[in-house]
Amino acid sequence: MVLQVHGSPIGVTSIVIAGLASMGGFLFGYDTGQIACMIIMPDFQRRFATGPIGSDGLPAWNSWIEGLITSFLSIGTAIGVLCGAPLADGLGRRHAMSVEVGVFLVGVIIQVTAFTAWYQVAIGRLVTGLAIGALSAAVPLYQSETVPRQVRAALVATYQLFITFGILVAYLIGIGTDQISNSASWRLLIALSIPFALLLGIGIQFCPESPRWLAARGRNDEAYKSLANVRGCTVEESNPWVEQEYADILALVESDKKLEPAGWAACFRPQRRTLYRTLLGITLQAGQQFTGANYFFYYGSTIFTGAGLSNAFYTQAILGAVNFVCTFGGLYILETYGRRLPLIYGAAGMSVWLCVFATAGVAGNANTKPIADLQIVSACFFLLFYATTWAPGIWLFVGESFSYRTRAKQASLATLANWVSNFLISYFSPAIASAIDFGYGYVFMGCNIANCIIAYCFVYETESLTLEAVDQLYNAGIPAWRSRKWVPEGYESRDQVKAQDSMDDNATHIDDPSPQWKSKPDPLTGEETDKARKNPGVKGMTQTA
Structure with a gap:
């Protein structure tokens, strides 16, 4: 089966790659969602919470232990993402993902066999974090290098779509298993990630x-x-x-x-703007976490319980559903409006709604229904801006903005910043929120204002360009705010690049190439491209460079 996008043939294999590889994102989202549910399950609290017995007969959580159980996943991912680059480069993108799935399964087993030691759950989350971190480096890299550029934005962004899907599925399963009175309530929630992991580990071997x-x-x-x-x-x-x-x-x-082999040090060399892109990737990945989204995902049930809502599980599921559905809009926005503008306007929109959320909690009576409803609405609008811009857009940046020699390593370093920031938020949020309550929203509002400025000043527009052309763009000597006007040699505008993609009949251009196309010798053999392949009837048609 072959689809046509902008007149370009896209095989169904591309869609399979996007969906199957994105199961790595699903595992990340599922782990994020499951801990938000487990932390308020009665049996989980009785076994692992260490505080005094509350009015509900359950021990209270020590905020630091709660932070450790939640954040050990992020510690593992921070380590795992650095292992992701050498694994992806040494074993290949697909085999590396299968190995990482094996590590994930070990972590799941450690967690489900815990009885009363909270640190066993934390260690299990550390091990699964190793796998999820490595996958977060390998998956966007594999997708961006493999799928055609005409659908690269939408298909690479499916990684974020599956993260949101994983969060939502965890919330829904959590609602169901919460009705179980014994340890199956949380053990089953953890164990159900196994079939999803096997689908990725085995299925990816059937992809190119x-x-x-x-x-x-x-x-x-x-x-x-x-x-x-x-x-x-x-x-x-x-x-x-x-x-x-x-x-x-x-x-x-x-x-x-x-060129000499590229080690980790090559990521920090200023030549060919490699250092610029490494630092920008690190900043943007950290910025994605400091939008404040994971504050809601990790502790949403606790937040809305504190706001006077008795059905915090259902409120969390609503937020998860909003996040998932809105991410579909992100696939369209990134394909239609590029990379820069969504990041700029997305950060601005999140700032506004975080201000509303925090002000409602600080100035109003959080235990009244009107204030609680306003906070839920503002959280939903915040997630609307997040899910359509910064959530998928940053993973797309990591997949397409680095040069090939250092791409895996730069992607790992950038994603490391994401996980380190994730750890800081997941570990310190309970203590900070207990001290300043809903004023915490103002902190994230300030971070989003900074994200907006950074996106305007430093992010280049890479829409409709090949990965090789993206490398040329960063070395074209123009500022980021003028990058939308840059085009490869032989074109006059990005619209013309898209128009070239929209040629209705490729065969016409084989026989009668337009001025933007010409035959070119194979770089390795010096012969015409058609002679480099065992395909004498095909003339190589490449952009003039």
């Missing part, structure tokens, strides 16, 4: 490997086959889209051979 990873290791025939697969064609078919991307990848590989 990243063509860029294959070409970098001299496996050119496999790289070409992978490119053809995601376009929905075979190696024997004449497809100029495959020929173009194949030639561009080989040219980049040949260029990289002249």
Whole structure:
């Protein structure tokens, strides 16, 4: 089955890759959602909470132990994300993901076999965090390197969509298992992540490997086959889209051979704006966490219980549903309006609604229904802006903004910042919120104002560009706010790039190429591209560079 996007062929394999690999995001979201449910389950509290007995007959949580159980996942992910780069580079993107799923399953077993030691649950979450962190580096990397650029934004953003789906599924299962009076209430909630993990670990082996990873290791025939697969064609078919991307990848590989191997230190070299992109990735990933979204996801049930709502589980599920549904809008927005504007306006919108949320809690009586309703509404609008902009947009930035030589390592460093920030929020939030209550929302409001300024000043517009063209953009010597006007050589505007993608009949352009296209020698052999493949009827059509 072959779809047409902007006149470009897109194989159903591309959609399968996006969905299956994004199960790594689902596992992250599921773990995020499950702890928010477990922490208020009676049996879980009786076994692991260490505070004095409350009026409900349950021991209260020590805020620091509560923070540790929640945040140990983030400690693991911070370590795991650094392991993700060497695993993805050494084993390949797919095999690395399968190994990481194995580690995840070990962590789940440690958690479900806990009885009264809270630190066993924390250690189990640490181990699952190792896997989730490594997956968070490998999945967007694999997706951005493999799927066609015409659908890259939407398909890479499915990683965030599946995070929200995982959160929602955990909330819904939590509502069901909360009715169980014994330890099955939380053990079952944890164990149900196993089939989702197996689906990723086994299923990903039936997907093609990243063509860029294959070409970098001299496996050119496999790289070409992978490119053809995601376009929905075979190696024997004449497809100029495959020929173009194949030639561009080989040219980049040949260029990289002249450079020394790239270690971790290469991520911090100013040449070719590598340092700029590393620091920007770190800043944006940290900024995504400091939007305040995970404050609601981790502690939403506690927040709304404190606001006088007895059905905090259901309120949390509503927020999870809003987050999930709105993320679909993010897929459309990133494809339609690019990367810069959504990040700028998204941060501004989140600032406004966090201000409403915090002011309602601080100035009003939080135990009254009108104030509680206003807080729920403001939280939903906050999630609307978050889910459509910063949630998927930052993962897309990580997938497409780094040069190939250092891409895996830069993605790991940037994602490390996400997990470190995640840890800070999950660990310190209970103590901070108990001290300043809903005034905590003002802290995140200030962070979003800073995010808005950073996005305007430093984020480049990479919409509709190949990964190789993105590298040229960052080295074009123009400021970020003028990046929307930059185009590859041979084009006059981004609209023309899109129009080129919208050619109705590719065969016409094989016989009668437009001025923007021409045959180009294979970078490795010096022969015409069609001679580099065992496909004499196909002329390589590549952009002039």
